[in-house]
Amino acid sequence: MFDKIYLQPTEALARILDAIPVGQPPTEMHPIEECYGRVLAADIISPEDLPSFPRSTVDGYAVRAEDTFGAKETSPVYVELRYEVQMGEAPNFDLPMGIASKMPTGGMLPEGANAVVMLEHVQQGSGGILEILRPVAPGDNVIRRGEDIGKGAEVLHKGRMLRAQDIGALAGIGITFIEVFKKPVLSFISTGDEIVSAGSHVLMGQVRDINSFTLAGLVKSHGGILLKKGIFRDDYGIIKEATEESLENSDMVLISGGTSAGEKDMTAAIIDDIGTPGVLFHGVALKPGKPMIGGVVRGKPILGLPGHPAATVVCFDLFIRPLICILSGRAEKTGLMGTVKAIMAKNIASAAGREDHIRVYLEDNQGTISVFPVLGKSGLINTMVKAHGIVVVTREKLGLDAGEEVDVRLF
Amino acid sequence: MFDKIYLQPTEALARILDAIPVGQPPTEMHPIEECYGRVLAADIISPEDLPSFPRSTVDGYAVRAEDTFGAKETSPVYVELRYEVQMGEAPNFDLPMGIASKMPTGGMLPEGANAVVMLEHVQQGSGGILEILRPVAPGDNVIRRGEDIGKGAEVLHKGRMLRAQDIGALAGIGITFIEVFKKPVLSFISTGDEIVSAGSHVLMGQVRDINSFTLAGLVKSHGGILLKKGIFRDDYGIIKEATEESLENSDMVLISGGTSAGEKDMTAAIIDDIGTPGVLFHGVALKPGKPMIGGVVRGKPILGLPGHPAATVVCFDLFIRPLICILSGRAEKTGLMGTVKAIMAKNIASAAGREDHIRVYLEDNQGTISVFPVLGKSGLINTMVKAHGIVVVTREKLGLDAGEEVDVRLF
Numbered sequence: 001m002f003d004k005i006y007l008q009p010t011e012a013l014a015r016i017l018d019a020i021p022v023g024q025p026p027t028e029m030h031p032i033e034e035c036y037g038r039v040l041a042a043d044i045i046s047p048e049d050l051p052s053f054p055r056s057t058v059d060g061y062a063v064r065a066e067d068t069f070g071a072k073e074t075s076p077v078y079v080e081l082r083y084e085v086q087m088g089e090a091p092n093f094d095l096p097m098g099i100a101s102k103m104p105t106g107g108m109l110p111e112g113a114n115a116v117v118m119l120e121h122v123q124q125g126s127g128g129i130l131e132i133l134r135p136v137a138p139g140d141n142v143i144r145r146g147e148d149i150g151k152g153a154e155v156l157h158k159g160r161m162l163r164a165q166d167i168g169a170l171a172g173i174g175i176t177f178i179e180v181f182k183k184p185v186l187s188f189i190s191t192g193d194e195i196v197s198a199g200s201h202v203l204m205g206q207v208r209d210i211n212s213f214t215l216a217g218l219v220k221s222h223g224g225i226l227l228k229k230g231i232f233r234d235d236y237g238i239i240k241e242a243t244e245e246s247l248e249n250s251d252m253v254l255i256s257g258g259t260s261a262g263e264k265d266m267t268a269a270i271i272d273d274i275g276t277p278g279v280l281f282h283g284v285a286l287k288p289g290k291p292m293i294g295g296v297v298r299g300k301p302i303l304g305l306p307g308h309p310a311a312t313v314v315c316f317d318l319f320i321r322p323l324i325c326i327l328s329g330r331a332e333k334t335g336l337m338g339t340v341k342a343i344m345a346k347n348i349a350s351a352a353g354r355e356d357h358i359r360v361y362l363e364d365n366q367g368t369i370s371v372f373p374v375l376g377k378s379g380l381i382n383t384m385v386k387a388h389g390i391v392v393v394t395r396e397k398l399g400l401d402a403g404e405e406v407d408v409r410l411f
Numbered sequence: 412m413f414d415k416i417y418l419q420p421t422e423a424l425a426r427i428l429d430a431i432p433v434g435q436p437p438t439e440m441h442p443i444e445e446c447y448g449r450v451l452a453a454d455i456i457s458p459e460d461l462p463s464f465p466r467s468t469v470d471g472y473a474v475r476a477e478d479t480f481g482a483k484e485t486s487p488v489y490v491e492l493r494y495e496v497q498m499g500e501a502p503n504f505d506l507p508m509g510i511a512s513k514m515p516t517g518g519m520l521p522e523g524a525n526a527v528v529m530l531e532h533v534q535q536g537s538g539g540i541l542e543i544l545r546p547v548a549p550g551d552n553v554i555r556r557g558e559d560i561g562k563g564a565e566v567l568h569k570g571r572m573l574r575a576q577d578i579g580a581l582a583g584i585g586i587t588f589i590e591v592f593k594k595p596v597l598s599f600i601s602t603g604d605e606i607v608s609a610g611s612h613v614l615m616g617q618v619r620d621i622n623s624f625t626l627a628g629l630v631k632s633h634g635g636i637l638l639k640k641g642i643f644r645d646d647y648g649i650i651k652e653a654t655e656e657s658l659e660n661s662d663m664v665l666i667s668g669g670t671s672a673g674e675k676d677m678t679a680a681i682i683d684d685i686g687t688p689g690v691l692f693h694g695v696a697l698k699p700g701k702p703m704i705g706g707v708v709r710g711k712p713i714l715g716l717p718g719h720p721a722a723t724v725v726c727f728d729l730f731i732r733p734l735i736c737i738l739s740g741r742a743e744k745t746g747l748m749g750t751v752k753a754i755m756a757k758n759i760a761s762a763a764g765r766e767d768h769i770r771v772y773l774e775d776n777q778g779t780i781s782v783f784p785v786l787g788k789s790g791l792i793n794t795m796v797k798a799h800g801i802v803v804v805t806r807e808k809l810g811l812d813a814g815e816e817v818d819v820r821l822f
Contacts, residue, residue, distance in 0.1 A: 032609070032624065033624065036631060036632070037632075048613075050793075052613055052615065052617075052618075053616060055618075086604070086616075087603060087604040087605045087616075088603070088604035088605035088606075088616050088617050089604075089615075089616045090614070090615035090616045091616075105718070106603065106618070106718060107605070107616070108615060108616040155796065156796065163628065164625045164627070164629045164724075165628075165724060165795035167624045167625065167627075167628055168624045168625030169621070169793060169795070169796045170609075170624070171619055171621050172618070172621040174609060174610070174611075174612075174613070174619060176610045192498060192499070193497070193500075194517055194518070198582035198583075198585065199585070199587045200585075202585070204463065204464050204500075204501035205464060205498075205499050205500045205501045205502075205518070205519040206499050207461075207462055207466075207517070208582055208583055208584075208585060209582060210579040210582050211579065212582075213443065213578045213579045213581070213582040214575045214576050214579030215575070216444065216575070216578075217447040217574065217575025217576075217578055217579075218575045220447060221447070221448075307516075307517060309576070309579060309583075313575075339751055340750055341752040382461075382559050382566070382580060384576035384580070385566065385567065385580045387576075
């Protein structure tokens with residue numbers, strides 16, 4: 001079943017990547033509060049120091065550190081408490097030798113001070129005299145001006161998908177409006193005389209459209225937009241027209257169904273018909289997902305997806321996700337995210353020469369994560385509902401043994 | 412610094428959980444396409460079989476399996492090809508013994524047929540006779556009626572956070588409108604005379620509001636809504652009024668700043684002032700995050716968060732995230748998600764008796780993931796920007812050694 005002519009998934013993806021132009025997506029400006037999960041279109045250089053002044057990290061007393069050297073519980077050092085710094089205000093004095101200033105956490109150090117003694121290490125003596133019980137070194141309990149982010153530093157790089165704390169950092173340096181890449185738009189064409197919409201009553205022989213709902217969620221959560229073009233009859237002219245129109249209006253086209261070798265499987269012919277280079281591969285050494293088609297027309301990827309729900313998710317992960325990543329302008333590898341090491345609880349068999357993506361569920365037994373295969377044919381959406389993730393059996397392996405450590409890619 | 416009176420984070424969280432009422436959040440109805448990431452408010456029972464008819468999983472020929480027994484390449488079995496099933500239509504015939512019907516992938520099996528022979532295992536003979544080269548067993552290459560989801564089966568449980576494939580399954584059984592729990596609303600009160608809005612020019616001694624931006628993203632990505640109530644001066648009456656108003660309008664209140672032991676730290680007093688049981692803990696054996704306050708008033712959690720950006724993220728993870736989870740009506744543990752096993756690249760020291768949350772970044776060296784601590788004080792937002800996740804040093808450990816395997820909780 002897995003002929004030598006079938007490409008490995010990575011080779012198949014590489015053919016698409018080689019055929020799409022290197023470039024960068026169009027950009028748009030947005031306030032930062034709308035940019036969680038968006039991809040930066042330009043490096044962010046800090047326009048200022050953060051903090052813009054030396055800040056205390058504790059409640060205590062600003063001092064010249066040299067004044068505290070040698071302080072012990074048994075022989076304190078004495079300084080005079082003469083000042084108090086108010087939160088949010090610049091001190092209007094320089095701190096002389098032998099003098100301390102009361103400091104709130106986050107307050108600005110006066111000129112002359114270079115450290116803060118924590119409240120807990122000081123005793124209040126009589127007549128405004130403080131007993132310092134432990135010495136501090138210069139810089140102790142202080143964040144220096146620009147220590148967090150220095151003026152001119154590259155804070156975030158172009159191509160970064162912005163997380164919550166990245167947006168926080170932008171707020172911190174006063175950048176409230178940024179340039180991000182436009183979200184890639186994917187068109188989804190559902191084909192098949194047996195497919196009806198989710199809201200329809202099914203007649204015998206008909207099934208409802210599942211894949212557009214699954215893909216819409218996956219595409220959205222990876223930063224893209226899925227345009228559902230509708231459900232189309234297995235008619236060459238109709239599907240060709242829908243594909244050409246989708247190619248005009250979006251950055252990638254997904255055609256579900258029509259990828260097997262049966263008589264009505266016309267997706268490959270349509271892709272070749274509408275432009276060059278057309279179909280780049282038809283069939284991949286992958287289960288589920290074997291009948292997948294990949295092509296490029298006018299510089300845009302067109303994928304023919306098998307209609308099976310589980311194959312749809314695997315093809316998303318191996319092909320659509322990395323393509324969204326590139327069409328989004330993302331510069332970073334995302335392979336690390338969402339993978340756990342765990343132990344196989346059962347043997348799983350696999351054929352040599354193909355890459356098997358096994359749907360699995362996980363059980364946590366006193367800290368050891370056990371991996372169980374979800375049983376059921378690949379056409380079953382329910383296996384995807386039960387599964388926590390995917391274990392890949394690489395092509396040179398004949399299966400996985402119980403007790404073996406594996407990487408589980410979580411959904 | 413870490414006195415015995417400080418609770419461990421899990422004990423502190425347990426105090427809050429014990430003081431909030433057990434119940435379930437209000438619900439609302441939505442079309443399924445708006446329910447990605449939402450939490451189901453009722454069990455989903457399938458109203459029908461999926462598929463509603465026996466389906467072929469391959470292109471081939473529907474047969475009675477018994478007719479193929481003993482078939483070999485060298486001595487094929489002969490059957491008559493008399494019918495063809497069309498996609499999306501119910502066959503209008505019963506399959507007699509010795510007869511085959513052409514079947515498309517996904518087509519409905521005729522009455523009498525119980526298996527499908529793949530196209531590849533059949534040769535077309537003359538006069539409508541097929542040579543079957545391999546036998547099939549009953550059920551081969553067929554999905555039985557209801558095999559994916561049976562009528563009356565519990566497909567999804569109340570409390571499930573819906574993933575893309577879950578929504579696909581709902582579409583598959585024709586459920587397009589569902590009851591989900593309302594998203595929990597959290598109010599965020601930023602306090603501090605030094606805090607100015609992100610769009611402001613900072614004067615000496617002032618810093619911009621970072622935490623409301625970080626928290627808004629974290630709360631949103633975990634299924635909640637953050638209401639930014641604004642930045643308030645360190646004034647007892649003003650902050651008390653804002654807290655009481657927030658308690659009316661939201662399910663949880665977060666107050667940032669004002670949690671240290673300094674003079675202006677009034678958060679704990681306000682929580683106790685506005686109702687019972689009031690403050691449940693003040694200070695946690697945790698770094699960063701030590702000065703955290705937890706309380707409950709009128710059955711709603713009120714948290715006092717340290718102003719440091721890194722502490723905000725750690726407190727989110729340990730306190731706010733699990734509380735959002737409960738206020739969302741989620742029934743499932745989420746601990747497994749987003750954790751990777753990796754190897755410490757350097758030693759990290761820690762004090763016994765406290766739980767250290769170390770910000771780390773990861774490097775992938777030929778398949779081994781190495782963990783490096785992100786250096787810098789906990790007040791630095793930039794450490795959170797550089798970090799991929801958190802490694803926890805539990806309270807009984809004095810640190811982590813290079814070469815040790817650790818769990819990294821990814822952001």
